[in-house]
Amino acid sequence: MTAAATDAHVGSKGTQKVAPGPILLLGAPGVGKGTQAKELMAKWGIPQISTGDLLRYHRDHATPLGQQAKETMAAGKLVPDELVTRMVAERLKQPDTAAGYILDGFPRTLNQAEWLDRHLAADAKTLPVIAVSIQVGYTQLLRRITGRRSCPVCGTIYNICLQPPRVDEKCDLDGTPLVRRSDDTEEVFQERMRAYETQTAPVVEHYRARGRFEEVNGDQPVEKVAVDVMTAVARLRG
Ligand code: AMP
Numbered sequence: 404m405t406a407a408a409t410d411a412h413v414g415s416k417g418t419q420k421v422a423p424g425p426i427l428l429l430g431a432p433g434v435g436k437g438t439q440a441k442e443l444m445a446k447w448g449i450p451q452i453s454t455g456d457l458l459r460y461h462r463d464h465a466t467p468l469g470q471q472a473k474e475t476m477a478a479g480k481l482v483p484d485e486l487v488t489r490m491v492a493e494r495l496k497q498p499d500t501a502a503g504y505i506l507d508g509f510p511r512t513l514n515q516a517e518w519l520d521r522h523l524a525a526d527a528k529t530l531p532v533i534a535v536s537i538q539v540g541y542t543q544l545l546r547r548i549t550g551r552r553s554c555p556v557c558g559t560i561y562n563i564c565l566q567p568p569r570v571d572e573k574c575d576l577d578g579t580p581l582v583r584r585s586d587d588t589e590e591v592f593q594e595r596m597r598a599y600e601t602q603t604a605p606v607v608e609h610y611r612a613r614g615r616f617e618e619v620n621g622d623q624p625v626e627k628v629a630v631d632v633m634t635a636v637a638r639l640r641g
Pocket of ligand 1: 432454455456458475476477479480481482483487507508509510511512515586595
């Protein structure tokens with residue numbers, strides 16, 4: 404489907420003809436879920452709900468949840484389902500989720516997926532969930548993760564090798580010194596990949612088996628991945 408067809412589906416001036424509903428972005432660490440979620444957010448005006456961002460907020464503000472999750476996150480392991488689902492349930496109560504939302508980094512286990520299925524089934528007004536899985540090879544992921552930097556003020560994501568800022572280690576938009584996530588090291592990446600392969604890969608199969616699922620090649624320029632993700636979403640909602 405072309406970009407024009409995607410526009411026709413959602414309204415060319417940002418006016419929504421069809422509510423996008425719940426959208427899941429699936430994929431290993433570093434495939435670009437956050438970047439693509441921001442594109443979808445701009446297109447549909449629906450929020451990105453990143454469980455990683457929510458957990459980092461709790462950790463940085465030393466809330467009880469943040470204190471419980473901190474060590475697990477530093478080790479690249481998954482935070483217990485019960486903590487994460489409670490946090491997501493709270494977030495989904497916010498009124499900005501009424502027309503839809505993009506879940507980025509959730510569900511990460513079969514338990515979380517089953518919880519989400521039950522949670523959505525209990526709400527008669529919600530559209531069925533659609534899932535887009537982004538694929539990127541291991542070596543490329545490692546380069547992306549270890550080179551990843553972000554602006555702590557505006558959230559723009561860079562990569563010092565693949566997509567560097569104009570001025571070394573400074574944000575192009577506001578000049579703020581860029582930061583590196585403490586878990587974006589090679590050692591923690593390997594643990595995060597292990598968690599992905601053992602606990603999250605079955606989630607991809609869960610949604611594949613249920614239909615309303617598409618795969619996108621994430622090893623392409625960001626804009627091309629964005630077109631493919633938009634096209635997949637439009638087709639799945641068609
Ligand atoms: P992310 O920013 O999505 O890579 O997440 C960073 C870290 O937060 C992960 O390595 C986990 O420790 C934790 N985390 C994020 N989302 C989840 C989730 N859905 N379930 C369990 N742990 C999570």
